[in-house]
Amino acid sequence: MDLTAWRTYVTVCRLGSLSAAATELGYTQSAVSRQIGGLERRLGVPLLQRHVRGVRPTGPGEVFLRHAVVVLRECDRAVTAARDALDGAASPPLAIGATPALAAGIVPAAVRSLLDDAGSLRWSLHPGLSARLHDRVIAGELDVAVVTDAPPGLPSDPRIERRFLGLDEMVVVLPTGHPLAGRSGVPIGELAGEIWAEDNDGSATLLRRHAARAGVTPRVDLTAADLPGKVALVATGHAIALIPGVLTRALPAGVTTVSLLDPPARGIYLISPRAVPHPSAAVLFDRIRAAFGGDG
Numbered sequence: 593m594d595l596t597a598w599r600t601y602v603t604v605c606r607l608g609s610l611s612a613a614a615t616e617l618g619y620t621q622s623a624v625s626r627q628i629g630g631l632e633r634r635l636g637v638p639l640l641q642r643h644v645r646g647v648r649p650t651g652p653g654e655v656f657l658r659h660a661v662v663v664l665r666e667c668d669r670a671v672t673a674a675r676d677a678l679d680g681a682a683s684p685p686l687a688i689g690a691t692p693a694l695a696a697g698i699v700p701a702a703v704r705s706l707l708d709d710a711g712s713l714r715w716s717l718h719p720g721l722s723a724r725l726h727d728r729v730i731a732g733e734l735d736v737a738v739v740t741d742a743p744p745g746l747p748s749d750p751r752i753e754r755r756f757l758g759l760d761e762m763v764v765v766l767p768t769g770h771p772l773a774g775r776s777g778v779p780i781g782e783l784a785g786e787i788w789a790e791d792n793d794g795s796a797t798l799l800r801r802h803a804a805r806a807g808v809t810p811r812v813d814l815t816a817a818d819l820p821g822k823v824a825l826v827a828t829g830h831a832i833a834l835i836p837g838v839l840t841r842a843l844p845a846g847v848t849t850v851s852l853l854d855p856p857a858r859g860i861y862l863i864s865p866r867a868v869p870h871p872s873a874a875v876l877f878d879r880i881r882a883a884f885g886g887d888g
Contacts, residue, residue, distance in 0.1 A: 595667060597627040598660045601639060604628065605657050609646040662732045685714040686872050689725035689737030692819040693836035694860070699738055702879035706872065713872065721792060722746065729863055735870035738880060740836075740858040742794035743801075751867070755877055757860040758884025761837045762798060763849040765826050776851045780806045789814040789831035791822040798856040799834045805854075823847060860884065 604613040604624065614621045632639050639653035649657050672685065690699040695717055707713055720728070722739035729737050730751055738757070739746060746754065764783065766773055772782065780803050788810045790796040796812060803810045814831050816822035819839070825831045827846035836858065840849050862880060864873045 597631040600627045687734045689718045689734040692719050693839040694738045695719040696842040698883045705879045736864045736873045742858045743797035752863050753866045755862045757881050759857045761855045761857045762834050763837050765835045765847050766832050767829050768848050773848045777853045778850050779853045784808045787831045788812045789822045789825040789833045791816040802856045
């Protein structure tokens with residue numbers, strides 16, 4: 593089956609519009625419609641349904657889309673691998689996913705160590721939350737991902753190999769002029785009157801669970817779009833926040849951290865496909881585990 597129509601269909605689904613897909617791909621809208629129509633005839637199912645603002649996949653179209661994305665990505669990687677082999681490349685490109693805190697320091701440092709020993713390796717870094725990274729590994733978009741078991745936890749999937757890297761204790765980030773700056777082992781009760789900022793449900797759940805054990809209810813009044821946004825709210829004096837301990841080394845000026853008494857912790861894992869793991873996945877696991885201080 594000609595994959596041109598597959599690429600057109602994926603583009604239409606991504607943009608939600610036949611005309612927008614035609615513009616991006618350099619086709620006429622009628623050409624896009626013919627490609628989609630031909631694909632529907634080959635498959636024997638309707639792939640798109642119209643709505644007031646454009647088009648969306650039908651039920652069968654959603655199923656086909658998931659597979660089409662994987663097939664097209666593997667085709668592109670096959671072309672790249674063949675060209676790399678001609679150029680004498682030693683290893684296929686490595687697509688790495690990582691949670692924002694791990695992408696800010698530990699993972700790039702581990703790749704730097706890997707490159708220092710292994711030489712040239714094309715690689716890319718894709719930050720995201722753990723659940724999304726897990727899905728992208730299954731879909732074939734990522735070769736490996738470094739994720740956490742923060743709430744709601746990691747799903748169990750026989751297609752994924754999960755290897756434990758270490759535990760990461762959460763810390764509290766404060767403005768540098770905060771009265772508790774420089775303290776360690778702070779009971780959460782001493783922070784009961786503070787305004788907290790959060791950026792995702794997993795971190796907020798860890799905070800509330802930890803506070804509940806001490807009989808405290810934190811005031812999570814501010815919500816940030818992402819981890820840097822949460823730290824920015826702290827740096828400008830609007831709030832304090834719970835952050836991963838691994839992020840401490842990558843914090844900007846204007847903030848400091850204190851450790852909590854009996855702090856909440858998250859397990860850190862490297863996940864990869866069981867079927868065809870990337871040849872560099874095992875080495876990357878060893879380098880990241882070393883950053884956590886040993887055998888985990």
